Amino acid sequence: MExxxxxxxxxxxxxxxxxxxxxxxxxxxxxxxxVLLANLSIxxxxxxxxxxxxxxxxxxxxxxxxxxxxxxxxxPLPILRYQDAMHLLKSDIPTHSLVHYASSVYARDxxxxxxxxxxxxxxxxxxxxxxLTDAPFAYGTAWQQPNALELVIGxxxxxxxxxxxxxxxxxxxxxxxxxxVVGVLKPWKLKPKFYHASNGRAFNLTDDIFAPLExxxxxxxxIGAQQSSTVRISSSSDTRNKxxxxxxxxxxxxxxxxxxxFQNYLDSYSQSLKDAGQHPLDINNKLYDVNAWLKKNNVxxxxxxxxxxxxxxxxxxxxxxxxxxxxxxxxxxxxxxGLRRAVGASRKDLFYQxxxxxxxxxxxxxxxxxxxxxxxxxxxxxxxPHLEDIAEIDNELLLLGVVISVSTVFFSALYPLIRSCxxxxxxxxx
Numbered sequence: 001m002e003x004x005x006x007x008x009x010x011x012x013x014x015x016x017x018x019x020x021x022x023x024x025x026x027x028x029x030x031x032x033x034x035v036l037l038a039n040l041s042i043x044x045x046x047x048x049x050x051x052x053x054x055x056x057x058x059x060x061x062x063x064x065x066x067x068x069x070x071x072x073x074x075x076p077l078p079i080l081r082y083q084d085a086m087h088l089l090k091s092d093i094p095t096h097s098l099v100h101y102a103s104s105v106y107a108r109d110x111x112x113x114x115x116x117x118x119x120x121x122x123x124x125x126x127x128x129x130x131x132l133t134d135a136p137f138a139y140g141t142a143w144q145q146p147n148a149l150e151l152v153i154g155x156x157x158x159x160x161x162x163x164x165x166x167x168x169x170x171x172x173x174x175x176x177x178x179x180x181v182v183g184v185l186k187p188w189k190l191k192p193k194f195y196h197a198s199n200g201r202a203f204n205l206t207d208d209i210f211a212p213l214e215x216x217x218x219x220x221x222x223i224g225a226q227q228s229s230t231v232r233i234s235s236s237s238d239t240r241n242k243x244x245x246x247x248x249x250x251x252x253x254x255x256x257x258x259x260x261x262f263q264n265y266l267d268s269y270s271q272s273l274k275d276a277g278q279h280p281l282d283i284n285n286k287l288y289d290v291n292a293w294l295k296k297n298n299v300x301x302x303x304x305x306x307x308x309x310x311x312x313x314x315x316x317x318x319x320x321x322x323x324x325x326x327x328x329x330x331x332x333x334x335x336x337x338g339l340r341r342a343v344g345a346s347r348k349d350l351f352y353q354x355x356x357x358x359x360x361x362x363x364x365x366x367x368x369x370x371x372x373x374x375x376x377x378x379x380x381x382x383x384x385p386h387l388e389d390i391a392e393i394d395n396e397l398l399l400l401g402v403v404i405s406v407s408t409v410f411f412s413a414l415y416p417l418i419r420s421c422x423x424x425x426x427x428x429x430x
Contacts, residue, residue, distance in 0.1 A: 008356060015360075022361065025325050029365045029408050032311075032318030034372030037401045038380055039308045041373070041393045045203070046300045050190045051134060054252065055290035058132060058194075059259070061088060061249040062286040065270060067230060067279050076284050078198060079226055079245040087269055089126065093262045094251035096132040099213060100125035101247050102196060103221040107209065109161045110171040110178055118160050120208035122224075124216030132252050133195060135210075140168035140183035146214045152183035157208035172209075177219065179211070194290045195250060197297040199226055253287075263287060319408050355410075362406030369401050 015022050049055050064076040065084055080088075085099040101124050106117035129135070130142045130152070143150035151172060158167055171178045185206075192202035211221075217237045227246040233239055239246065253259040266285040273279050288296060373393055 008360070012360075021325065025322050026361060026365050026368060028318050028325070029322050029405065030368035030372055032315035033365065033369035033401055033405050033408065035376050036311045036315050036404065037369065037373035037393060037397055038376035039311045040400070041377060041397055042380060043300070043305070043308050044397070045191050045392070048191045049291060050192055050194045051290060053134075055194075057254050058250055058252050058290050059287040060290075060293040061251060061266070062288065063266065063270060064281045064284045065273055065279050066245075066281060067243055069280050075281060076286050077228075077245055078248060079228065080247045080249055081243060081245055082240045082247065084269075085247045085249055088249050088251070088266075089128075091262065091265050093253070093258055093265055095254050095258070096128040096252040097249070098126050098129040098132050098195075098251075099247050099249045100129060100195065101213075101216075101223055102201075102207075102225040103216060104224050105174045105209065105221060107157070107161065107172050107174050110173040112161075118157065120157050121204075122209045122211055122216065122221060123207040124211050124213045124221060126213055129195075129210065132250060133190075136186040136188055138184050138186040139166040140181070142210075143182050143212055146212050147218075148212060149177065149179050149215060150182045150212070151179045152185065152210040153181055154185050154206060154208045154210075155187045156205070158184050175219065183210075185210075192294060192299050194294060196225070196248070197294050197299055198248075202294070202297065202299045251287075259287065315404075315408070319411060322409070323411075358409050359406060362409035363402075365409055366402040366405035369405055370398060373397075373401065 051058065060078065061080070062076040062078045063080060063084055065081065066075070066077060080099075089097055089099060091097070103122040103124055105120055105122055107120045108115070108117045123129070126146070127142050127144070130137075135152075137152075138155070140152070142152055153161075153167070153172070155164075158164060161167070161172065162170060167181050167184055170181050172181060173179075188206045190206055193204060193206060194202070196202070196204070217240065220236050223236060223239075223246050225246060225248075227244065229239075229242065229244040231242050231244075233242060233244050238244075251262060253262055263285070266287075267283050270279075270283045270285055274281075274283070294300075370393075377393060
C-alpha cells in the first residue's frame, strides 16, 4: 500500500510537470471513447429486444388475401382487412391476440375550465393488447366491453390532462364525446415499439390513448398508418365490409404446438377464401416473432451500423496517436528514467509506476469521455431526430466507457512502457 501511494504521488507530479502533454493525450482518447459510447447507445436502443421475456412467443401475422393478382404489394401483407382481423380474433388457439391501427385525436379534460385540447396519439386496438405487450398499469385496468366508451391513457397524457395521479373514473372529451378513463399506464418506453415497427415508427413514444377498436371505427377516427384498398373508402367505419387493408395483428403462441395449430388455422382460412374465388394468390401466410419482425422492417438503420464501424476505426486511430505521444514522452524522459535506475529503482518498479500512471490517466479519460459522449449523442440525435426519445447513455454504458477508457490507455501505454523498462541502464545514462 505504501508503494502504491508513492506511485500515485509520483504520477501526480508527472501530471503537473507535463500538464500539456497529458491533457492532449487524455483529450485524444476521450474523444474516441466518447464518440464510440454515443453510437453504442443508439445501436443498443435500435437493436434491443423490447420484450425479452417472451419475444420468441409473440408473432406478427401476415396474410396473402389480396383479391387479385394485379398488386405491387409484397406478399404476404403485414396489413389486414377488418374481416381477416376478426377471423383471427375468433381463434382460441393463441394465448393472447390483438388487432390495432394508429390514429390521432385532440383531447381535453371534460371538467377543465380551459377549452385547450392536447394532441394525442391513439392506438385503436382490442383488449388482448395489454396482456400481450405486458403494458404496465399504474391504476385501473383495460376496458371489458368492445363497444364501451372507455379509454386507457398513457402517463404523459395523464400528466397533461389531470396533472398525474389516479385519474380512473374521470372523463376525457374527444370530438364532443365523453370517454371514461378506466386505466392509466405507468411511464412506458418500448425500445423499439415492436407492435408498430413499420413505416419508421419503431422509435416513436408509446401511445397516449388506447381505445376499443370498434369505438374508434364508429367514431370515425382516421387511419394514421399504412393503408391500401381496392375500392374507394369514404370513412373509417366504411372499411368493415370492403377490401381495405390497414390493421396489424399480433398473437402470443407459447409453444410449438400452438404455433403449428395457428399456422394451420391461417392456411385453412386462406384456402377457404381461395376456394370461394375471393383471392387467386398462393397460400403464403407468415408468423414472424418479435425480433424477426424488427429485422424484416430494418429497424437497425444501416447508416448507424456504418457509422458505428467508423467510430471503432476512429478509436483505433486515437489509440495509435496516444501511443505515439507516449513514445515521444519516453524519448524525452530518458535521463529521468536512467537517473531513477541509477539510484536503485528496478525495472519492475518502473513498470508498476507506469501501470498506476496509466490507470489514473484512464480514470481521467473516462470522466471526460462521459461528458463528451453526451455531447456527441445530442449531435447524433440532430441527424437522426426519430431517436430522440429512446437514445440514452445508461449506467451499463457508462461502466463500459470506464472499462474501454482504462483499457485503451493501458494498451496505448503498454509498448512505450515495455521499451522504457527493457532499455539497458548504460544506454539510459548515456
